[in-house]
Amino acid sequence: MNAGLPAEEYRKLRDSVLATIWDELDPLEHQIEDTETIPYDIVMPALRSCGAFGLIVPQEYGGAGLSMAQYLPILAEFAKIQGGIRAIVHVHNSFAHALSEIGNDAQKKEILPGAATGEKSLAFALTEPGNGTGADLSTTARREGDEYVLNGRKWLITNSDIASHFLVFAKTSDKDVSALIVPRDTPGFSIAPLPETMGCKGAEHGELTFEDVRVPVSALVGAEGEGGAHLERALEISRVFIAASSLGTASRALELSLNYAQERVTFGKPIAQRQAIQRYLAEMAADVYALRGMLADAASKWDSGKRIPAESSLVKQFGLEAVGRVTDRALLVHGGIGYTRKYPIERLYRDARLNWLEEGTPTIQYMVAARELLGGYTFEDAFTVAS
Numbered sequence: 292m293n294a295g296l297p298a299e300e301y302r303k304l305r306d307s308v309l310a311t312i313w314d315e316l317d318p319l320e321h322q323i324e325d326t327e328t329i330p331y332d333i334v335m336p337a338l339r340s341c342g343a344f345g346l347i348v349p350q351e352y353g354g355a356g357l358s359m360a361q362y363l364p365i366l367a368e369f370a371k372i373q374g375g376i377r378a379i380v381h382v383h384n385s386f387a388h389a390l391s392e393i394g395n396d397a398q399k400k401e402i403l404p405g406a407a408t409g410e411k412s413l414a415f416a417l418t419e420p421g422n423g424t425g426a427d428l429s430t431t432a433r434r435e436g437d438e439y440v441l442n443g444r445k446w447l448i449t450n451s452d453i454a455s456h457f458l459v460f461a462k463t464s465d466k467d468v469s470a471l472i473v474p475r476d477t478p479g480f481s482i483a484p485l486p487e488t489m490g491c492k493g494a495e496h497g498e499l500t501f502e503d504v505r506v507p508v509s510a511l512v513g514a515e516g517e518g519g520a521h522l523e524r525a526l527e528i529s530r531v532f533i534a535a536s537s538l539g540t541a542s543r544a545l546e547l548s549l550n551y552a553q554e555r556v557t558f559g560k561p562i563a564q565r566q567a568i569q570r571y572l573a574e575m576a577a578d579v580y581a582l583r584g585m586l587a588d589a590a591s592k593w594d595s596g597k598r599i600p601a602e603s604s605l606v607k608q609f610g611l612e613a614v615g616r617v618t619d620r621a622l623l624v625h626g627g628i629g630y631t632r633k634y635p636i637e638r639l640y641r642d643a644r645l646n647w648l649e650e651g652t653p654t655i656q657y658m659v660a661a662r663e664l665l666g667g668y669t670f671e672d673a674f675t676v677a678s
């Protein structure tokens with residue numbers, strides 16, 4: 292059970308992060324979109340000083356230890372502004388949270404206090420150029436005495452330009468996947484940039500190469516061969532984080548559309564008075580409302596210690612479909628000017644498309660959810676009738 296921070300302390304922290312988001316980070320949008328570069332000299336101190344990197348690090352390691360019900364609305368707020376910043380915050384917090392659940396005491400003591408302040412920066416390395424996602428990996432970690440020797444390649448790894456530590460998934464036998472922590476400066480480990488992305492600009496998602504990279508056995512997270520189970524556990528909550536990002540982007544697109552519809556006059560009337568536009572707005576609001584409800588349910592179950600394997604895939608899938616519909620309609624409400632950079636609609640539209648990919652594509656979400664349901668998984672929520 293995680294109740295998070297007491298209400299008053301939470302309000303103070305949340306207000307401080309929100310002030311940073313809107314007063315210090317949002318004004319950087321055009322600079323980042325123009326240069327496709329994040330000004331780290333401004334962004335990192337701002338994120339560090341408001342505590343954004345320690346939001347879900349447990350308090351014993353210097354973090355705020357927020358519950359998911361407290362964290363998700365803050366993450367959603369990040370998804371309203373420039374998406375590259377949201378990607379940095381999401382990946383860092385996701386890894387820090389995963390490590391707090393699956394790391395041993397020594398690993399947590401070594402990494403989490405620095406992660407909570409943002410002095411250490413984290414990345415999650417699963418995806419490979421020549422293989423599928425999950426167990427289909429060709430990166431290997433061969434045990435030699437008291438070391439593992441890593442060989443292989445990863446790509447599309449967010450925070451590859453700034454991370455001090457990478458959680459790397461590799462095969463430790465033909466069948467087994469294990470998770471290892473690899474520091475950035477380890478000999479044989481090289482990192483190269485990939486071409487710029489469609490949205491969430493400025494964040495770096497690079498290519499990692501491991502050539503006989505040696506790490507001590509103490510870099511192994513959990514036991515050898517437990518990587519698959521760790522991955523499932525990490526993705527279970529991380530998919531909910533992506534759904535919260537979808538909610539933030541969709542909510543901002545709706546807010547902007549409500550404003551614009553009341554300002555824009557055609558044939559002598561604001562377009563908000565036309566039934567056709569009202570329908571778009573109502574449909575957008577229905578998606579936002581439904582997604583909020585699903586997220587609240589998933590967060591409260593997670594905070595009470597329940598596993599949410601089906602809910603996490605379903606909310607991630609619904610979230611990406613919802614934000615897809617909402618950003619489509621927001622573009623229609625804004626007409627031609629929405630296609631320009633006068634309003635953030637075109638950026639929100641592009642940024643949202645990353646939600647299809649992060650933490651697994653739709654085909655993976657369908658597969659995971661169907662597997663759970665066919666295996667007898669049933670929902671327990673406000674509609675469950677007591678037997």
Ligand SMILES: Cc1cc2nc3c(=O)[nH]c(=O)nc-3n(C[C@H](O)[C@H](O)[C@H](O)COP(=O)(O)OP(=O)(O)OC[C@H]3O[C@@H](n4cnc5c(N)ncnc54)[C@H](O)[C@@H]3O)c2cc1C
Pocket residue numbers: 382414415416417418419422423424446447448449450488496645648649650651652653654655
């Ligand atoms: C900007 C960005 C940031 C990212 N950050 C990270 C990160 O930090 N760490 C990380 O590890 N990864 C990261 N990724 C990678 C992301 O998680 C993957 O791109 C995504 O999971 C899809 O994997 P893939 O690219 O290998 O696609 P592929 O596996 O090549 O899939 C291509 C298509 O085939 C479908 N498909 C593939 N296999 C099957 C199957 N067995 N059955 C049915 N359909 C299938 C997929 O659904 C998809 O539609 C990032 C990606 C992007 C674009």
